[in-house]
Amino acid sequence: MAGIITHTTGVSGQHAQQRSRVDRDPVWVRWTLSFLAIGFAILFLVLPLVVVGVYALSEGLRVFLSALTDPDARSAIRLTLITAAIVVPANTLFGLVAAWAIARFRFRGRSLLITLIDLPFAISPVIAGLMLVLVFGLRGWFGSTLSDWGVQVIFSTPGIVLATLFITFPFVARELIPLLESQGSDQEESALTLGASGWQMFFRITLPNIRWGLLYGMILCNARAMGEFGAVSIVSGHIRGLTNTLPLHVEVLYNDYQLAAAFACASLLALLALFTLFLKIAVEWKLSRDARLAARDAIIETGLLPVRGDRSPRSTSPSTPTT
Amino acid sequence: MIRIGLRERCVRVINRQHSVLPGFGISLGLTLMYLGLVVLIPLSALVVKALGMTFEDFWQKAIADPRVMASYRVSLSAALVAGLVNSVFGFILAWVLVRYQFPGKRLLDAIVDLPFALPTAVSGIALVGLYASSGWLGGWLEGLGLKVAFAWPGIVIALTMIGLPFVVRTMQPAIEQLESESEEAAAILGATRGQTFRRVILPILVPPLLTGFALAFARGLGEFGSVYFIAGNLPMKTEIAPLMILIKLEQYDYHGAAAIGLVMLVASFALLLLINLLQAWTRHRSST
Numbered sequence: 001m002a003g004i005i006t007h008t009t010g011v012s013g014q015h016a017q018q019r020s021r022v023d024r025d026p027v028w029v030r031w032t033l034s035f036l037a038i039g040f041a042i043l044f045l046v047l048p049l050v051v052v053g054v055y056a057l058s059e060g061l062r063v064f065l066s067a068l069t070d071p072d073a074r075s076a077i078r079l080t081l082i083t084a085a086i087v088v089p090a091n092t093l094f095g096l097v098a099a100w101a102i103a104r105f106r107f108r109g110r111s112l113l114i115t116l117i118d119l120p121f122a123i124s125p126v127i128a129g130l131m132l133v134l135v136f137g138l139r140g141w142f143g144s145t146l147s148d149w150g151v152q153v154i155f156s157t158p159g160i161v162l163a164t165l166f167i168t169f170p171f172v173a174r175e176l177i178p179l180l181e182s183q184g185s186d187q188e189e190s191a192l193t194l195g196a197s198g199w200q201m202f203f204r205i206t207l208p209n210i211r212w213g214l215l216y217g218m219i220l221c222n223a224r225a226m227g228e229f230g231a232v233s234i235v236s237g238h239i240r241g242l243t244n245t246l247p248l249h250v251e252v253l254y255n256d257y258q259l260a261a262a263f264a265c266a267s268l269l270a271l272l273a274l275f276t277l278f279l280k281i282a283v284e285w286k287l288s289r290d291a292r293l294a295a296r297d298a299i300i301e302t303g304l305l306p307v308r309g310d311r312s313p314r315s316t317s318p319s320t321p322t323t
Numbered sequence: 324m325i326r327i328g329l330r331e332r333c334v335r336v337i338n339r340q341h342s343v344l345p346g347f348g349i350s351l352g353l354t355l356m357y358l359g360l361v362v363l364i365p366l367s368a369l370v371v372k373a374l375g376m377t378f379e380d381f382w383q384k385a386i387a388d389p390r391v392m393a394s395y396r397v398s399l400s401a402a403l404v405a406g407l408v409n410s411v412f413g414f415i416l417a418w419v420l421v422r423y424q425f426p427g428k429r430l431l432d433a434i435v436d437l438p439f440a441l442p443t444a445v446s447g448i449a450l451v452g453l454y455a456s457s458g459w460l461g462g463w464l465e466g467l468g469l470k471v472a473f474a475w476p477g478i479v480i481a482l483t484m485i486g487l488p489f490v491v492r493t494m495q496p497a498i499e500q501l502e503s504e505s506e507e508a509a510a511i512l513g514a515t516r517g518q519t520f521r522r523v524i525l526p527i528l529v530p531p532l533l534t535g536f537a538l539a540f541a542r543g544l545g546e547f548g549s550v551y552f553i554a555g556n557l558p559m560k561t562e563i564a565p566l567m568i569l570i571k572l573e574q575y576d577y578h579g580a581a582a583i584g585l586v587m588l589v590a591s592f593a594l595l596l597l598i599n600l601l602q603a604w605t606r607h608r609s610s611t
Contacts, residue, residue, distance in 0.1 A: 026516060030423055037419040038431065040412045044484045045437050048449035051459060055452050094357045101350035113354070115595075119362060122595045124545025126565035127584045131365030133572060134372050134581065141368055165361050189343055198345035220439070227442025229548035234569060247444040247548070254448055254552065263452065266445045273440040280440070281433050 049270060056267035059260040067253075067261035068268065075241045076249035076265075079157065083245065084225045087164045092218055095172025100206075102173075103180035104188075114177070120169045128166045129234025132159060155237030160245060163231040168221045175217030179210050212290065216283045223276040227269055373585035376578055385582035390558055391567055395586075398564040401475065401550075402543030405482035410536045413490025414528075420491070421498040435491050438484055443548025450481055450553045473555025478563065481549040486539030493535035497528055500609060530605040537601060541594040544587070 025033070057064055067073060102114060120128065136153035137143045146153060153159045187209070191201045207214075229247040236243040244252060246269060253262035373381065385391065420432050438446065454461040454471040464471055471477045501524060509519040547565040554561040562570075564587055571580035 025422070029516070033415050033419050034423055034425060036412065037416040040416065041431055041434060044480075044487060045434050047453060047459070048446060048484065049437065049441075051452040052445060052449045094354070097350045097357075098354040100346060101354050104344050105347045105351070107347075107351070113358075116358060116362065118595075119366075122541065122545075122591045124547065124565050124587055124591065126547045126568050127369070127545070127587055128365070130568055130572065130580055130584050131369045134368040134577065135365050137577075139577060162361070166365065169361055185344060192343060192345075201345075223440050223442075227445070229442060229444040229551075230565065233547075234572060247442050250444050250448060251551075254451075262448060266448050269442045269445045270449075273437065273442065273445070276440040277433055277436055280436065 049274075052263055052267050052270045055259065055263035058263070063260050064264045064267075067258075067264035070261070072241050072244070072252075073246075073249055073261075073265060076244045076246045077268075079160070079244065080226050080246040082157070083161055083164050084222055086161050087168055087225045088218055088222050090165060091168055091221055092172050092214070094169070095176055095217060096214070098173045099176035099180050103177050104185055117170050117173050120166055125163075125167055125228065125230030126234060129163055129231040132162055132166070132231075132235050136162075154235050155239065155243060157243065159235035160232050160243065163235045164225050164228050167228050167231050168224045171221035171224065172214065172217035175213050175220070176210055179213040180206075183209055212283050212286045216280065216287070219276055219279050219283070223273060226272055369581055369584050369588065372577065372581040376582065380578065381582050381585075384576075384579040385586050388579075390562070391564075391583060393559045394562045394564045394567045397475065397478065397561060398544055401478040401482055401563070402540050402546075404479050405486055405543050406536045406540040408479070408483050409486045409490045409539045410532055413487055413535060413539075414494055414532060416487075417491045417494035417498055421495055435488050438486075438488050443485065443546065444552065446484055447481060447549035447552030450477065450484070450549065454480065454553065472553055473557070473561065475561060477553040477555070478550050478561060481553050482539075482543040482546055485546050485549055486542050489538035489542060490532075490535035493531050493538065494528070497531035497605070497609075501527060527608065530601055530608050534598060534601040534605060537594060537598045541591060541598065544594070545591060 068077075098117060102110060102117075133140060133154055135141050135143075136146065136159060138147060138154070140154075143154070151158070153162065187205050188201050191205050192198075196204070226245075227247055228245075229251075232245055233248055233251070236245065236248055238244060238248060238252065240252065246265060250262050250265045250269070253259075253265065376384070416431075416435065420428065420435075451458065451472055453459050454464070454477060456462055456465050456470075456472070458472070461472055469476065471480060505523050506519055509523045510516075514522070545565065547563070547569075550563050551566065554563065554566075556562055556566060564583060568580045568583050568587075571577075571583065
């Protein structure tokens with residue numbers, strides 16, 4: 001579902017300045033609406049973030065640090081990092097492959113495939129966890145066979161990884177499909193015509209063209225992978241020091257009334273979120289700049305703008321591989 | 324006849340142009356395999372488990388159980404109210420972000436995405452810090468007679484926080500695309516600003532507003548992490564439907580969990596369909 005959300009920065013600024021006097025809102029309306037909007041954002045977005053930081057440090061820096069260096073916390077952090085280290089590359093590879101198939105070829109059932117890829121966004125994380133229990137739980141489809149082989153999925157790391165894979169499945173693909181479609185395949189085709197192999201074309205044309213979108217999808221995927229709670233809490237079994245991820249560790253501390261420690265671990269995750277937002281803004285800025293440059297190049301190429309030779313247009317020099 | 328033949332040939336040429344690119348078979352094959360392993364097998368396990376029950380059994384577990392029924396009511400009512408609150412304030416936020424200039428605007432725009440990036444457990448524990456009776460706002464609100472944390476209003480607040488970006492990010496592009504000509508024309512023809520808003524602006528913005536509402540509502544129905552912390556999870560009062568699944572699983576009642584899961588799955592598929600229809604409506608509206 002989040003895939004519907006598109007990048008919207010950049011245009012609104014000029015828009016508002018160009019408005020004529022007639023269609024501007026009266027001053028009192030502007031003040032009231034601005035006040036309401038900012039107040040609502042402070043109440044629902046800023047205050048929750050501030051409260052986490054304040055409570056995390058409420059019992060002093062020593063409690064904060066010992067909460068993060070506690071063996072259980074350290075193993076939770078380790079498990080969270082391991083999960084993300086498996087899930088993000090796997091879903092990135094899948095996203096690249098799926099986006100290539102969907103954006104570059106037309107085939108029967110294509111739109112059904114897109115809907116299926118979007119599915120994990122529409123399904124509650126708890127249901128995702130339930131599905132995995134039904135497949136891999138002891139009384140599930142493969143559970144008893146796997147346990148005969150000595151493999152445990154549910155209440156163990158593989159289950160946590162699988163749940164996270166499911167939840168973060170669409171992020172990279174959703175980001176890349178529209179990007180690849182909007183760029184078209186002209187450059188790739190000319191590379192092939194000039195004798196490039198498929199891999200050369202991919203690494204020298206496709207990948208550089210989509211790198212910012214790819215990074216963007218990976219950032220979102222990573223944030224969700226490290227922060228997932230619902231699906232993971234169903235499959236993990238909450239074994240301290242073994243199958244607790246950082247969000248689950250927050251829950252355990254909270255249920256033990258160790259509030260300062262719970263907020264300390266939560267603040268670590270909140271920092272991750274802020275870092276994610278910061279990266280996202282940077283990447284969005286890059287994307288919109290690339291789009292502006294591409295639009296300018298297109299205008300220069302079609303000769304509508306008499307600045308030919310002013311600056312070297314990027315799109316005329318695709319780094320074609322020499323063979 | 325000739326025309327159709329020509330058209331077909333064109334299509335074929337276009338298709339062939341696409342097939343110059345390598346890797347179709349392998350990329351589609353890998354996609355389907357991965358999709359099947361990670362998504363479709365688990366999904367079918369749930370459907371098979373739930374449909375393997377007799378209808379009687381399903382009805383008993385998913386509908387007739389008063390505790391389960393109460394959890395549906397809590398989930399639906401809280402998601403509905405949160406969606407409505409977000410429709411109003413998300414609209415205002417999007418309007419302010421597109422139309423007005425003020426210091427800190429970029430920061431406001433950036434922080435709207437926070438609920439997408441913030442782990443839901445963190446949102447939940449933060450809201451407890453704010454609204455519990457010892458919290459920053461909770462004591463003051465309880466003085467006014469409103470208990471938020473560990474009660475129904477707390478669930479609404481959690482779902483409002485989670486759903487806000489959906490409405491704002493759907494409304495922003497729609498407001499940006501409004502043509503100032505129609506507003507100018509209305510003003511020149513003597514409409515007040517209020518009339519212009521009601522008769523010219525609002526009708527165009529209804530489809531995206533409904534889309535944003537449906538997205539926030541759907542997310543609210545499935546949300547678990549943030550609600551888990553602030554709801555207090557009292558049977559019959561503040562248990563949400565996803566929590567009931569967790570409880571059934573802890574009792575090793577796999578059939579009960581699968582039955583509730585199927586009900587929720589059907590609800591989210593219906594919402595997904597509705598959202599797709601609303602988006603098609605939005606596109607249709609903006610193209611005519």
